[in-house]
Amino acid sequence: MVDAALxxxxxxxxxxxxxxxxxxxxxxxxxxxxxxxxFLARIGVAESDQCECGQxxxxxxxxxxxxxxxxxxxxxxxxxxxxxxxxxxxxxGGRSSLLNPDGSSPDGPIDKWKPNLTxxxxxxxxxxxxxxxxxxxxxxxxxxxxxxxx
Ligand SMILES: [Zn+2]
Numbered sequence: 001m002v003d004a005a006l007x008x009x010x011x012x013x014x015x016x017x018x019x020x021x022x023x024x025x026x027x028x029x030x031x032x033x034x035x036x037x038x039f040l041a042r043i044g045v046a047e048s049d050q051c052e053c054g055q056x057x058x059x060x061x062x063x064x065x066x067x068x069x070x071x072x073x074x075x076x077x078x079x080x081x082x083x084x085x086x087x088x089x090x091x092x093g094g095r096s097s098l099l100n101p102d103g104s105s106p107d108g109p110i111d112k113w114k115p116n117l118t119x120x121x122x123x124x125x126x127x128x129x130x131x132x133x134x135x136x137x138x139x140x141x142x143x144x145x146x147x148x149x150x
Contacts, residue, residue, distance in 0.1 A: 014093045014115055022124045025133050029060055029123070030092050034133050036063050061088055063132065064123065073129045080122040093120040 015023050028034035038059040040046035051058035053069050063070070064077075065086045078085050084106065090096045093115035095107045107113045127133050 010093070010113075010115055014117065014120065017117060018124070021128070022121075025124050025127050026092065026120065028133050029064070029127060030094075032060050034060070036060055036132070038062075063130075064088070064091065064126070070126070070130050073126055077119075077122045077126045080116075080119045084119075090116070091119055091123050093117070 015026070018026060032039055036058050037046050037051060038049045038057050041049035049057045049059075051062060051067055053067050055066070055068065056062065058067070065074075065088075077091075081087075081091055084090045084096075087096050087098055087106075089098075090107070095110070095113060096105065098106065100106055
């Protein structure tokens with residue numbers, strides 16, 4: 001989980017504004033249950049968790065922020081994320097687990113906090129552009145998995 005502490009109302013607010021396809025992509029990014037190799041290797045669908053770019057393990061963070069194969073698609077996400085670009089929880093609409101040097105939360109007090117929907121949308125758009133995560137593809141992969149749920 002990206003942010004177990006995310007208040008329920010914000011989750012609803014977030015998903016209420018998204019199309020079905022966008023919601024599915026966001027859900028896959030937030031849970032990590034997606035066609036990203038780190039997950040596929042864990043459930044026994046892929047042999048390796050290493051990214052095709054050769055720069056290490058492919059997990060959600062690598063896919064969104066680091067993989068050089070998608071660098072040309074990151075412009076909007078970098079612009080919207082500003083100095084918090086790369087903060088995975090923040091970028092996916094959750095409260096950050098990172099703290100400021102003085103120990104305070106960069107998200108401010110929890111009762112005043114809201115997810116930045118513009119940032120979340122830029123992440124979803126990036127993900128859709130890569131065509132890596134799809135609405136129907138994961139279910140068929142899970143059916144193929146021998147080890148899933150074991
Ligand atoms: Zn990569």
